[in-house]
Amino acid sequence: MRRINYREIINFLMRIILGVVFLYASIGKVYEPNLFLKEISNYKVFPEILAQIIAITIPWYELILALFLIFGIRLRTSSLLVFILLFSFTVLVISAWVRGLNINCGCFSHYIEYVGLRKVVENVILMIFSLYIFLFPKSFLNIEEQILNYRGKTVE
Numbered sequence: 030m031r032r033i034n035y036r037e038i039i040n041f042l043m044r045i046i047l048g049v050v051f052l053y054a055s056i057g058k059v060y061e062p063n064l065f066l067k068e069i070s071n072y073k074v075f076p077e078i079l080a081q082i083i084a085i086t087i088p089w090y091e092l093i094l095a096l097f098l099i100f101g102i103r104l105r106t107s108s109l110l111v112f113i114l115l116f117s118f119t120v121l122v123i124s125a126w127v128r129g130l131n132i133n134c135g136c137f138s139h140y141i142e143y144v145g146l147r148k149v150v151e152n153v154i155l156m157i158f159s160l161y162i163f164l165f166p167k168s169f170l171n172i173e174e175q176i177l178n179y180r181g182k183t184v185e
Contacts, residue, residue, distance in 0.1 A: 036167070037167055039161070040166070043158040044099065044101065044162055045098075045099060047159060047162070048096070048097075048098035048099035050095075052091075052092065052095035053137065055095060057137060057138030057139040058084075058087070058138045059089065062088065065088065065138050068132070068133055068134075068135030071133070072121055072124070072125050072130070073128075087114075090114070100171075104163075107162075108160070111159045112156055112159040115152050115155050115159065116156060118134075118136070119149055122134055122149055126144045126145050126146075130144065131143060134148050
């Protein structure tokens, strides 16, 4: 039996936290895409057709990425995509905040959280988690690693 090191434990905890946050965020948006569309439209950045596409697709991406993180599937790719989403969300939040819009960020459709410094800090912390997972993808309770080890291969 192999020994688990602290880096793997930290990776696992960050994976679970990030995955649960994205899972929780996606559920309400998948269930109520019209509410998410309204929240996206409040940013006054996207044309209506693009906002509709975003309202339908982004929650499903969040859900899939959340499950990939939780179960340890394609961790480098998943964490990179999560970083890109979080970076994009943060740019939108900062944009709305700078323009003086007092709107719900739209992060959790069933929970009101206004744009501002607190949301930016939360997103930056989650971006740090995703970067850590990207840089150190080796983790325990990683389904993909278990399958490859069973087949005699290794995960990069």
